[in-house]
Amino acid sequence: MCGIAGFFNASRSYDRNALLRMLGTMPHRGPDDEGVWADPQGRCLLGHRRLSIIDTSAAGHQPMAGADGRWVISFNGELYNYLDLRPRLEAEGLRFRGRTDTEVLLAALAHWGTAGLAKLDGMFAFAAYDTQSGELLLARDPFGEKPLYYCALPGGGLAFASELQALETLPGFDGEASLDAIAELLMFQYIGAPRTIYRGVQKVPPGHWLRIRPDAAPELRRYFEFDATAEPQDARPLQVLADEAEELLLRSLRRRLIADVPLGAFLSGGVDSSTVCALVRHRLKQPLSTFSIGFQGEADSEHGAAQRIATHLGTVHHEQVLNPSVGEFLLGIGGVLDEPNADSSCLPTYLLAKFARQHVTVALSGDGGD
Numbered sequence: 001m002c003g004i005a006g007f008f009n010a011s012r013s014y015d016r017n018a019l020l021r022m023l024g025t026m027p028h029r030g031p032d033d034e035g036v037w038a039d040p041q042g043r044c045l046l047g048h049r050r051l052s053i054i055d056t057s058a059a060g061h062q063p064m065a066g067a068d069g070r071w072v073i074s075f076n077g078e079l080y081n082y083l084d085l086r087p088r089l090e091a092e093g094l095r096f097r098g099r100t101d102t103e104v105l106l107a108a109l110a111h112w113g114t115a116g117l118a119k120l121d122g123m124f125a126f127a128a129y130d131t132q133s134g135e136l137l138l139a140r141d142p143f144g145e146k147p148l149y150y151c152a153l154p155g156g157g158l159a160f161a162s163e164l165q166a167l168e169t170l171p172g173f174d175g176e177a178s179l180d181a182i183a184e185l186l187m188f189q190y191i192g193a194p195r196t197i198y199r200g201v202q203k204v205p206p207g208h209w210l211r212i213r214p215d216a217a218p219e220l221r222r223y224f225e226f227d228a229t230a231e232p233q234d235a236r237p238l239q240v241l242a243d244e245a246e247e248l249l250l251r252s253l254r255r256r257l258i259a260d261v262p263l264g265a266f267l268s269g270g271v272d273s274s275t276v277c278a279l280v281r282h283r284l285k286q287p288l289s290t291f292s293i294g295f296q297g298e299a300d301s302e303h304g305a306a307q308r309i310a311t312h313l314g315t316v317h318h319e320q321v322l323n324p325s326v327g328e329f330l331l332g333i334g335g336v337l338d339e340p341n342a343d344s345s346c347l348p349t350y351l352l353a354k355f356a357r358q359h360v361t362v363a364l365s366g367d368g369g370d
Contacts (some may be wrong), residue, residue: 002062003029003049003162004074004148006127007215008136010045010157013171013342020318022159022166024181029076032056033263037063037072044058044129044136048074053259053362059098067095073109075102076162077124077146080255085119114209117223121255125204136212137279142224146204147338151201158212162370164248174200181339189342191345197339206211238344253279253364257286261361264289265351267315269305272366280364281313290315291356291363293348296323320355 007014019036030049033132037046048062048184063074079085085108094107101122110129114137125147128137134209139158140148150160155274156170161167168175178199181191185325193203204210207224224225234241253276257263265280267273267290280288290310294303302310305320336350356363 002028002051003166004047004076004125004127005161005166006044006046006159007153008044008129008158008160008212010153010159012158013073013153014159016154016236016269017021018043018170019045021160021169023047023049024160025169026163033061037065037074039129041129041134043134043274046127046129048071048134051077051361053261055148056099056260057098058104061278064100064102064106066103066110067097068110071106071110071128072332073102073106073128075124075126076107076142077122077126078125079105079120079122080252081119081121083258084186087308110241114139114221114223115210134214137209138204138212138254139209139289140204140206141206144203145343148204149196149201149338151198155334158218162310164196164198164201165335173200176200185340185342188214191339242367246283249279250283256364257284260361262289262359263273263362263364263366264356264360265315266290266316266356266366267292267310268302268308269307269309270302270366274309276364276366277309277315279312281315288313288315289360290317291352291359292317292319293350293352293355294319296321301335313336313370318355318359320351322351324351 002025004020004091005019007019016036023034023304026049030051032052035048046063050062051059055110063072065072079101082104086096086104089107089111092111094111096103108119117139122141124141125146125148126139138148138150142147147162148160149167150158151167154158159167169229176199177194177197179277181197185191191206193258196203206342208220208222211219232257246268265288267277277288277290280286292303292306294301303321307317308317335347
């Protein structure tokens, strides 16, 4: 998880110091590095907070410029198929300086343009600036795993960030709540894109890109479509379908296990997390650290089941049994969640991630939330 922020075509009051204030609200997203890039012509400012996962050297510093200097990017996420895309791009004559997926994404944008987004397998949100045309491209992964907010600025221009609290630092920020968003929250228990809790802020919808030009209206396009089969049922035997599903899971896991930092997995003892851990240990034959939490006095606490699964699989298991104060947690969760939601699982998930971070940087789970 990294953090991105920036300004486009903004007035002078939205300067480097304003961008640093935005980045300063997100140290948890990027504890390893921080960077700012400014367009020499004053048209764009990009900021980044980095959590190093692939190629932890200075070669992964962001914002990052492409080999020819035309494109500059601030990227939050991970491309799982970057090792497949890199040789395809090299065959087209593109050259790379480091080993990061960020550099592969830059090359893909330079070579394929927005058509390259459909070739990506990953979770991402990014801002890429074309120094030649003066255009800014914002984009978000197909299922919206990584967040990306934006708002118009008083007097013209646009600001964007990974978190709402970063935008709240802006001079003249309009913090009026959206009545439509509140109604949606009460009905569906969350606020869907492009709406946010604030009237003047929007989310880039999942599977979309947004292009902003200096002298034209913003252009929002969907690049991802779910192509469901026309056949209502698959007539193949159940065992064949089960084997195919297992191979798809294994391919997905192999790609997600690529990291240059310690990696583990959340384990609740349920079907999803147990399946993930079993495939890593027994099919991929890799060592694995697993993490679970429990709650004192709770008959349905999952940590006992997780311990039994961990023993069966032979993982290096870590567990923590807690008696948290829900009231204190609710007072502090507003600084972690971007906007209100009614998913009570955010409490155990937050506590589990906080515990696992003492040992690993990346964790597999059955959940795709940022």
